[in-house]
Amino acid sequence: MQRYFIKPEQKTGVHITITGDDASHIARVMRMAPGDKVVCSDNSGMSMVCELIDVTPQQAECKVLETYEDRSSLPVSVCIAQGLPKGDKLDMIVQKGTELGASSFFPFSSSRAIVKWDEKKGAKKIERLGKIAKEAAEQAHRSVVPAVHSPGSFQDLLNMAEQYTIKIAAYEESAKSSEHSLFAAALSNASPGDSILCAVGPEGGLSEREAAALESHGFLLCGLGPRILRTETASLYMLSAISYHFELMG
Amino acid sequence: MQRYFIKPEQKTGVHITITGDDASHIARVMRMAPGDKVVCSDNSGMSMVCELIDVTPQQAECKVLETYEDRSSLPVSVCIAQGLPKGDKLDMIVQKGTELGASSFFPFSSSRAIVKWDEKKGAKKIERLGKIAKEAAEQAHRSVVPAVHSPGSFQDLLNMAEQYTIKIAAYEESAKSSEHSLFAAALSNASPGDSILCAVGPEGGLSEREAAALESHGFLLCGLGPRILRTETASLYMLSAISYHFELMG
Structure with missing residues (x-):
């Protein structure tokens, strides 16, 4: 219907x-x-x-x-904090992320982001992303439309952290050092009703300094397997894994 | 590097x-x-x-x-059998699916597919998809490029099935009937070295008749959670879940 x-x-x-x-x-x-x-x-x-x-x-x-x-929401609420990506990748992340159950999206600027947010065009872009989220929610049979927030700074991301039960940052260096179990361990410790903040850097990744700042604000720096994922793929991987963990493994 | x-x-x-x-x-x-x-x-x-x-x-x-x-391959080999999708979705499935560790891609035609494969343009398209896979494999630091096969019929898909240890078909009707654990159960029964064939219907989904034929050829009809995923999202969900299960949960 x-x-x-x-x-x-x-x-x-x-x-x-x-x-x-x-x-x-x-x-x-x-x-x-x-x-x-x-x-x-x-x-x-x-x-x-x-x-x-x-x-x-x-x-x-x-x-x-x-x-x-509602029978369509993830048992945990997930905010995707996404380092501003190039081109129309944010459209794709919001569309697919909505299908996969995200509760909200928070784009953020960071030191290695190539894209600068255009404040003039920004309001229109957020409106369009909201429309993409609404249509994706309808298509996915969700009964709640995830919120798409206006972009903030890296400091805003750090300030948000304390509102969340679990904080995870996808970090390529962790992937390279064969650290592949922290993400799964974090999900195993989560309970239905918890809130999870998933941070993913832009194309250039997170700098060492940013990674250290995230860690000091309670983020776990996690690898997502041995392959290097593009920024937009990392968000979708995390949401798919969270759905698999809480909805399919039961 | x-x-x-x-x-x-x-x-x-x-x-x-x-x-x-x-x-x-x-x-x-x-x-x-x-x-x-x-x-x-x-x-x-x-x-x-x-x-x-x-x-x-x-x-x-x-x-x-x-x-x-090689340290970058999934411990199980996964073939994504994808009902022919509209527009350039196959490009996206091959690109992201390569990042997520697929071993091969097999596009197939089926009763509800809106797209007809153009044999004339087909060879060129497969060549282009092969190039997308190669570039995605390089970017993801994979040491093997997944194979992109020429499209086949639904019957070809059924014939392929016996070569695989585990056969899974994403089926919306299973999702609606709240069947959410078969996919996770199938992965729990799999061992490293196994081969998994994941079939996903086109935009219009699989017909009841096709679902029954798949079942009689050893496919498990699985739901992928309570939200209805677009065809291209279903493939990426399955690969992410397989990676999470075998590479992160350990």
Whole structure:
């Protein structure tokens, strides 16, 4: 069933009004008609099976038939702190990371980042990333859209750390020194409900100084196996491994 | 250290001749000079640290200083059988799948595939995918380039199955029915040296009939957690989980 995220003001009692792009999608792309069903999620973790009552490309009216709780979230909340990557890699990380269950994304600048965040274009870019996250969440049948935060500094990343139960940084030097078990050990010590902050450097990696600063703020410097992963692959690896550990190994 | 794959004929004793794009890369992109070091891999699992003796954009000569065995392969060999996806997703699957340790890729056509393989353009496309795999293997510090096979039919996929110790198919219906432990159970039963065939349907998924045929050929139909993954994400999830299971959990 097709899924749409709604804002609280779109819902009055058992009645939901869908507008904008989503209404157009229902009418024009899905060609749905009264009687057809959709799932609406209010981004609080509740999803509702709804029946369409009236459909125009501008507005779709529907009524709630059934409400159910979120079954699609990772048992741990994961924030992906991503060193600003080149090109459109951030789009891909947000799209795939949303499918893989991330709770939020925090892009950060660091000493070896090639990309500088353009403050002028920044707001628009964050808006676009939010849209990518929303669409990926709908597609993945998630009932919560992960938050995409505006980029911060490396110091901001350090300051965030204390809010998280577990802090992990992917560090190539750890991979080279054959340190391959710290990440798995960290997940083994985690419990459902814990929050995990996963930091990944940009293309150029984290500097030794940054790695030391992360370590002193409680981050574990972890290798992710013997192959050197691209920055965008490292994020997705960590999320896949977290899902495998908590959702599949059970 | 920068890595390059060489063919057997490029090596004579301790002397290696690098030509073509790689020579140009050494001279023009990396701006290396005699005395600088590179790693050459012969795609048999052996890697060699080499010192450059002579560098031109057409040809680089180097001598082998040290030879070491492959430390970058997954302990199990994994073939990704991928239902033909739309657009340039196959490029992405081959690139990221190579980083994540796949041994080979086998694209296959199936009933719900939207894409038809163009036999005329096919050979060129396979050549390009082979190049993507080679570059990704160099970047990931792998000493073997995974094979990219020409696409086959669904029947070819079924025929391949008996060559593999473990056969897994990602199946959305299994995910919906909350079957989340079969994949982890299959990996727990695998041993280093085993071969794993991972099948993923195209965007439209596998039909019920195809799922039944796979099952009768020894495939386990597995869910990959409670979120619905895009076809290209499913391949990368399986490889990440296999790496996590065998390389990080130890």
